[in-house]
Amino acid sequence: MNRNFKYNRLWLPLLIVALWLPLSASAMEMDDCLGCHSDSDMVGDELVIDEGKFTETVHAEMGCVTCHESVTEEHPDDGEAVSNSSCLDCHEELGDEYMATSHADNATCSDCHNPHQVHGLNTVSGPDMNAQCFQCHEGPDVMDSHAEWLPQASLHITKVPCITCHTAAEGYDIVLNITQKQDKLKGYRFSSHADLKEYSGEKEISRLIDIDGDSHISLTELRTFNLNPAYSELELGGTLVPNEMSHNLSTLDNRYDCTFCHAAGPGSMQTSFLALPSEDGLYQRLTVEEGAILDTLYGTPNFYMTGSTRSASMNIIGLIIICGGFIMPIGHGTLRFLTRKNRKH
Amino acid sequence: MTEEHSDQEHQDQIYLQPIPVRIWHWLNAFGIVTLAVSGAQIRFPEYISLLGSYKSAIYLHNTAGFVVAISFSLWFFYYTFVARTMANLYVPRVDDLKSGILRQAKFYFLTYFLGWENPHHPTPDSKFNPMQKSVYLAIMFVMMPLVSLSGIFLTNVDPLRGLIVMVGGLKLLAGLHFLLACSLIAFLPTHIYLATLGRTPTEHIKTMWTGWEDEEEGHGEESTNADLVTSR
Secondary structure (H helix, E strand, O other): OHHHHHHHHHHHHHHHHHHHHHHHHHHHHHHHHHHHHOOHHHHOOOOOOOHHHHHOOHHHHHOHHHOOOOOOOOOOOOOOOOOOOOHHHOOHHHHHHHHOOHHHHOOOHHHHOOOOOOOOHHHOOHHHHHHHHHOOOOHHHHHHHHHOOOOOHHHHHHHOOHHHHOOOOOOEEEEEEEEEEOOOOOOEEEOOHHHHHHHHOOOOHHHHOOOOOOOEEOHHHHHHHHHOHHHOOEEEEEEEEEOOOOOOOOOOHHHHOOHHHHOOOHHHHOOEEEEEEOOOOOEEEEEEOOOHHHOOOOOOOOOOOOOOOOOHHHHHHHHHHHHHOOHHHHHHHHHHHHOHHHHOO | OOOOOOOOOOOOEEEOOOHHHHHHHHHHHHHHHHHHHHHHHHHOOOOOOOOOOHHHHHHHHHHHHHHHHHHHHHHHHHHHHHOOOHHHHHOOOHHHHHHHHHHHHHHHHHHHHHOOOOOOOOEOOEOOOHHHHHHHHHHHHHHHHHHHHHHHHHOOOOOOHHHHHHOOOHHHHHHHHHHHHHHHHHHHHHHHHHHOOOOOOOHHHHHHHHOEEEOOOOOOOOOOHHHHHHHO
16 A cells, blocks of 8 residues: 555656656647747748647647658758648548548648648637638629629628538538627628727626626626617627538538528527637637527627517517407408398398 | 490499509508518428428528519609609608598408498598508508618628617517518408408408509599599
8 A cells, every 4th residue: 555655656756857848849849940930020921820820720739840750959050941740641531521522633732831830720700710711702793793692692602601501511500709890881781899998998708798897798798888888889690600610611402592590490499608809819709598598689689580580479460460350350340240240132 | 454445335434443453452451461471480490391491591682672672762752753642642741640540440450340331431632541541651651661761771791881870780670570570460350451451351451452443433423434444
């Protein structure tokens, strides 16, 4: 027993050292690399890395040498070419999915994703997602080809990221973003962190909506935000984002049929998120109360999707009105039938 | 259709519904029924698929809305600028409001059952009884323009977003469009039922098809057939 105890006590510091060593080495290496590669004067525009953007990526956590294995302590004096690992070494499944599409003939991974700036779905906005697509697909062409068959094509294209339809993801998340008025003709644009800071002042920008600070947005908080005259220039815009990563960029038939989103019924509209911009340009999601999207008027006054966001209370009022239309035929008709003899002249 | 009318043929009839009015009425009727069915599919796509795909329901709804808006314009243009009877037909007079509505309601809900005559006798210049005037005024001058306008907004959300936000948002607009549509749909059974309250159940319906209505005895003096035929 005693011996076991000693054995444990001996290994514990060793374990800590063993775990700490590679981490510190990798952190040091990244700092070393960025010491030169964050300065375009030293390495040139082609090899410069935007440090602010890179350190926020998941790739930064792995350190530079994980992908650039051949780099030695003597770099760049050793004259060795720097190796790049393939994206598919880690992203095998997504890669296989992508390589089977016709996109793979025209664009490699890095044509769309800068590995030193890439982020997960949850932390980027719809316009950021579309920025990759618009590198090759020009806006007017996209608009024209969609307008041939898609009702309100401009609304769909400006509101919904391309990959919501051009993906094999089987579901979507509803994401709300704060937008704000530009000048009269240009409509609304996504508010940045700095924009919202002007409204929140000393407080965190999340407190504009998340009044109680519990990192969860209730329907009451949404209504309060939407009815607050101080925020009359701000609007909550909603969009649909795929709920899982997929690189099958073909369009599934159900997207052409509109059923995927519009015939999904209010059941699919229960879960939603509010995405708030951070200072670094990324987004942080807060959960929103179940079903808040379906609130009749003030929950999300400008997020309405025909077929899916209908309000149950509105349906009941409508049904009562329509039933009211039958009072006269049924009531009057019955009395008319009973008194028919009076009208035989 | 009995358009081959001669003065002789329509001796005991009055020409109540001129062709533009009849074209408007049936276009409107067909359009509104189409709008109601396609609208129901657009709102409840997982339960209703009468018209095929969701997209076809949307296209049909938009087209029917366009047809109804055009026929509304025809109606408005005809009564305002051609017949020039819009105000006279649709705006209730002071005595309509003071006593006419009550008199007409008393007929529909009491004296009709006792077998009395309808106190209102339609002529081309006074087609509607005071109750009809008030209801049609609300439908044609308030509800139809509002439902059309909200429909135009809802089919152009992206270009009109600024205006939509200004009037209270997309949900308010969609809710208004839906409730107005329900009200117009509710009017249909009442309208069709009241159309059967002529001397025979099909009398008024035939009139809306042929234009001619049998004249009631002792009520044709003020507008003779000769006047009406020449005025067409």
